[in-house]
Amino acid sequence: MNEPVPDNAGLPEDVPLATVRRGELVESVHRGRLAVFDPRGDKIEALGDSEAYVYLRSSAKPLQALPLVLSGTADAIGLTDEELAVACASHNAEEPHLAAVRSILEKAGLSEDDLQSGAHLPMYGPAADKLVCKGEEPRPIHGNCSGKHAGMLAVCVHENYETLTYRDPAHPLQRRILGLIAETCGVPEDGVLVAGDNCGVPAFALPLRSFATGLARIATGEELPDQLAGAALRIRDAMRAHPSMVAGTERFDTELMEQTHLLVKGGAEAVLAVGNFEGWGMALKISDGSQRAVRPVALAALEHMGVRMGEGDSIVRGLHGEEVGEIEALI
Amino acid sequence: MNEPVPDNAGLPEDVPLATVRRGELVESVHRGRLAVFDPRGDKIEALGDSEAYVYLRSSAKPLQALPLVLSGTADAIGLTDEELAVACASHNAEEPHLAAVRSILEKAGLSEDDLQSGAHLPMYGPAADKLVCKGEEPRPIHGNCSGKHAGMLAVCVHENYETLTYRDPAHPLQRRILGLIAETCGVPEDGVLVAGDNCGVPAFALPLRSFATGLARIATGEELPDQLAGAALRIRDAMRAHPSMVAGTERFDTELMEQTHLLVKGGAEAVLAVGNFEGWGMALKISDGSQRAVRPVALAALEHMGVRMGEGDSIVRGLHGEEVGEIEALI
Numbered sequence A, B: 001m002n003e004p005v006p007d008n009a010g011l012p013e014d015v016p017l018a019t020v021r022r023g024e025l026v027e028s029v030h031r032g033r034l035a036v037f038d039p040r041g042d043k044i045e046a047l048g049d050s051e052a053y054v055y056l057r058s059s060a061k062p063l064q065a066l067p068l069v070l071s072g073t074a075d076a077i078g079l080t081d082e083e084l085a086v087a088c089a090s091h092n093a094e095e096p097h098l099a100a101v102r103s104i105l106e107k108a109g110l111s112e113d114d115l116q117s118g119a120h121l122p123m124y125g126p127a128a129d130k131l132v133c134k135g136e137e138p139r140p141i142h143g144n145c146s147g148k149h150a151g152m153l154a155v156c157v158h159e160n161y162e163t164l165t166y167r168d169p170a171h172p173l174q175r176r177i178l179g180l181i182a183e184t185c186g187v188p189e190d191g192v193l194v195a196g197d198n199c200g201v202p203a204f205a206l207p208l209r210s211f212a213t214g215l216a217r218i219a220t221g222e223e224l225p226d227q228l229a230g231a232a233l234r235i236r237d238a239m240r241a242h243p244s245m246v247a248g249t250e251r252f253d254t255e256l257m258e259q260t261h262l263l264v265k266g267g268a269e270a271v272l273a274v275g276n277f278e279g280w281g282m283a284l285k286i287s288d289g290s291q292r293a294v295r296p297v298a299l300a301a302l303e304h305m306g307v308r309m310g311e312g313d314s315i316v317r318g319l320h321g322e323e324v325g326e327i328e329a330l331i
Helices: A057-064 A066-070 A081-087 A095-107 A125-133 A146-158 A172-185 A208-220 A226-241 A252-259 A291-304 B057-064 B066-070 B081-087 B095-107 B125-133 B146-158 B172-185 B208-220 B226-241 B252-259 B291-304
Strands: A015-022 A025-037 A043-047 A053-055 A193-196 A202-207 A263-267 A271-276 A280-286 A314-317 A323-329 B015-022 B025-037 B043-047 B053-055 B193-196 B202-207 B263-267 B271-276 B280-286 B314-317 B323-329
Touching: A015 A291, A025 A208, A025 A291, A025 B053, A053 A208, A053 B025, A057 A066, A057 A146, A057 A172, A057 A202, A057 A208, A057 A226, A057 A263, A057 A271, A066 A081, A066 A146, A066 A172, A066 A226, A081 A095, A081 A146, A081 A226, A095 A146, A125 B125, A146 A172, A172 A202, A172 A208, A172 A226, A193 B323, A202 A208, A208 A226, A208 A263, A208 A271, A208 A280, A226 A263, A252 A263, A252 A291, A271 A291, A280 A291, A291 A314, A291 A323, A323 B193, B015 B291, B025 B208, B025 B291, B053 B208, B057 B066, B057 B146, B057 B172, B057 B202, B057 B208, B057 B226, B057 B263, B057 B271, B066 B081, B066 B146, B066 B172, B066 B226, B081 B095, B081 B146, B081 B226, B095 B146, B146 B172, B172 B202, B172 B208, B172 B226, B202 B208, B208 B226, B208 B263, B208 B271, B208 B280, B226 B263, B252 B263, B252 B291, B271 B291, B280 B291, B291 B314, B291 B323
Parallel strands: none
Antiparallel strands: A015 A025, A015 A323, A025 A043, A025 A280, A053 A202, A193 A202, A263 A271, A271 A280, A314 A323, B015 B025, B015 B323, B025 B043, B025 B280, B053 B202, B193 B202, B263 B271, B271 B280, B314 B323
16 A cells, blocks of 8 residues: 555556347456455455556546535535535536536636636537537536536635646645545555546546545545544535436436445546445446446446445347347456 | 357457556556458467457448349449448448438339338437437438448349348348358358347357458458359459448548558447458457557557558547547557
């Protein structure tokens, strides 16, 4: 856990976690790594190399939102739980998401123009279609990370940090986030690797098992200093209270939080973060980055951990509605 | 090459073929299998298990179009080379594709209503947007396989086969296609595994090396009976003469055929078929089915085979246009 950033880009040992069957044969296979750890950093389960690094991507958002609570910003400007949840979201850009992001910005005395989250079409198909058919270009607020960026900007205003440069890894807010991620996950600051995320803020990489440990801690508040524990639990509770703000319609994170007592946050390149308040965190990475494998593998792993949420395997249907295959978890 | 269909669904041995790097670390990895064989079935290169089966998916389309020529249908109804090419296509549903498909159907005395290719939005984004914004549902003609289905229907009319049931694996046309695939690739008919393709016709699986051998044969006409060789070369030449009919705007198959002398046909779940008239066929399967790995791996493999087509590695850019990583071939 105290190892510094590795100086080579070796490929971590992974294992087949799901197959895509067509007819009698496996057509495609998804490998990956899975780590389930408790708040003290003790292993409960591991498949593949859990020492190797993983980019947390958007599954770091609950951690990236910690300064919003810890700095007193959330209280000072009166953020609601919905707004805290959208600050941790990879949202669909449905109306309630956009309204919550705008509200954070307004409460901070800012506007959409201050967002530097980068523009992409809404993740939710009908929301994207609506924009396209109106002939409108997507704006930064439609980006799935706009809540995170709004939350970051609000902290900057409250802390008198520069708002124009908030994306810079050397900016005091980004340094503070890195420190909190390191502290929560139990790694030294120089053990957190930083690269660029697609929305322009730092992306963080950690050993998979450190991330799982951190998830166990934010889901329980255990093994964290009191103030940090309090902020973690407030974020956990806000996300749990408003699962639809964290992702949205037809999204796995939302569905899984609605049907269980878990804290759930997915990320790009097929990362999934799960925290259970009973005392464990689960970090999953599908090696090839395919989102389609996340759901069946996660549900199988959760069932193994005693959390049952219906059928995990996914039928693959052809264009005539007929079954042509199935995505099946191997665990 | 004479082994029957394996009775288990084991996972074939594959090797890492491409990495997705972010910053200093590999974020994701794509494994796969690659086979380069000559028309006699002799190995030139192989990575991973080339005996294991692969579903050809849409990369079988040039083979599935063989009866269109062999039966005399193409000559009898006066198909153009563009129309032959679209019968081998996974097309974008751009206007020239739709016009060619309609023309095949008309020449056969049929109409769009006879297509059973299943409906999905055009593969080409702007064509899909146009349909969505007009409030129209996609029709079977927009499906990327509609040219293949139109060609199949034309053969049925010419041969007095039933047109309503042409998708059935037991239909005489589908039996004939299976026989021609087996013959071209040098496997016994019961060595070709059949499952359902998403568009509702049979999907075929073969040993990877048999497929590579078949590709070498259709690209050269070698090791095939005269009539079959003639049909293969006619299809090859039609596809080579009209690369944009085989896929379309911004598509790798089209780009690769336009810039080289190769025969190229991709398929779902990250299969790529390449034939070189100088005497080899290359079959590639990315194990996890990710299309993004096909281009860099194919270009690296082709360069190894002496076909250079510019830079294969692909920069990954964030939403602000900045480089955040790169997809790099490992071969």
